[in-house]
Amino acid sequence: MTNQLTSDALGDDYRTWLAELKQRVERARQRAAMSVNRELVTLYWQIGRDILERQQRQGWGARVVDQLARDLKAAFPDMRGFSPRNLKYMRALALAWPEPEFVQQPAAQLPWFHLCTLLDKVKEPAARDWYASKSLEHGWSRSVLAMQIETRAHARTGSAITNFGERLPPPQSDLAREALKDPYIFDFLNLTEDAQERDIEQALTTHITRFLLELGAGFAFVGRQYRLDVGGDEFFVDLLFYHLKLRCYVVVELKTTQFRPEYAGQLNFYLSAIDAQVKAPEDHPTIGLLLCKEKNRLVAEYALRGVAKPMGVAEYQLLREVPASFESTLPSIHEIEAELRHDLKNDS
Incomplete structure (x- = not known):
């Protein structure tokens, strides 16, 4: 003992x-x-x-x-x-x-x-x-x-279309702008271009660590299909995050089509509901991010001018594009076919 x-x-x-x-x-x-x-x-x-x-x-x-x-x-x-x-x-x-x-x-x-x-x-x-x-x-x-x-993160960071300059005070607007990218690269999901919204949402939450890395530093995952009760009606936010540096909630809405102006109105409603029901008094205003398959930049800029809440619009890619500097080094279809014919001839 x-x-x-x-x-x-x-x-x-x-x-x-x-x-x-x-x-x-x-x-x-x-x-x-x-x-x-x-x-x-x-x-x-x-x-x-x-x-x-x-x-x-x-x-x-x-x-x-x-x-x-x-x-x-x-x-x-x-x-x-x-x-x-x-x-x-x-x-x-x-x-x-x-x-x-x-x-x-x-x-x-x-x-x-x-x-x-x-x-x-x-x-x-x-x-x-x-x-x-x-x-x-x-x-x-x-x-x-x-x-x-x-993935050329330096060229994508801060490139999303936003209304942060008009809807947020200068220190917060600059930080929020730098927190968003355009485009977002989701090649780690191994999905094809015809994947549906729910498929992409599910894959993003399954690969949440890689998704958070692509979003950037400061994002904390809150939930997928986050339920909101507004006057007895149910609504569901695609993806909800909290940004530790910005000290605000971030609503991410995913669309598998080209950006449409009505998407901004829908997101504006979600941001109002999160601010009213979820945001704490010490939190900054909730910001939104619309992730679309593609966008017309001018249409997106016009649409954001008319909404009251801070939000941004960016594209996402399920397949990473080949950098322009590499394109000249890749063989054409004709060159590949010619090489195959040459190999078959030699084999025979």
Whole structure:
């Protein structure tokens, strides 16, 4: 028999104190890891800058990178990261962010392989900075960062047609506008273009984690076919969310047709009902999002001018479009048929 104390025996005060200590230790560990990463990335940027400067000043070619890799590996045999490939990434890093202020920018705080992903996949400096900033802000993993780049999140964010500027005060309207995209990409549902609204709703809730990732940071799922009782009549909201940063409910209505002006009236009614029956006094006004298969931009703009509630209109895609830059590299139908005929001829 031992006299060892337990957490339960020490009571609630001890358990509360222990929980606080655990949080403090975890925060310290995270800060230490971030500090180490920042020092490493800064070192890599400095090495890349030196390679660039000496190649330009001394006229050294690409082979100096291979020699430098061998010499650094010999000097630091226990240290990883000095392969020729990694040194070329360091050079690319210094070329992408040439100013000394790089060490103060969001990119300098990202893990090294996040930066390699940015250097591989994003060529426009402004877009690269956007992804670096959002990745740091939202804590994207490397795979999530790659997915956001592949779906061109930077070009879609803030692109929905809205009336937020007229219906919300400036700070809230700007945040709300940035919370919406156009178009939304639902290729993870594995549905065809003729899928019905209920099929899409069901698939979105089944894949809610991926759906929330596509919606963006801050969305919390409340329910599907959310029931409203208005004067004894029942109405059902397709999808209801709460946005933690905007501090408001978000009603999402899904339409498998082109946008029609009457859809805005229906959504306006739902927003009024949510504001009256669900919204707490401290919540901001509920906003709406109409997701349509397609839209006439001018028709949508006109329709939103006449509604009292804040809402936006965006398209959704069940299949991701092939980027224009890839289209020229894809073979035509005639080329594929010619290749098949050639193969069959050789086989015979």
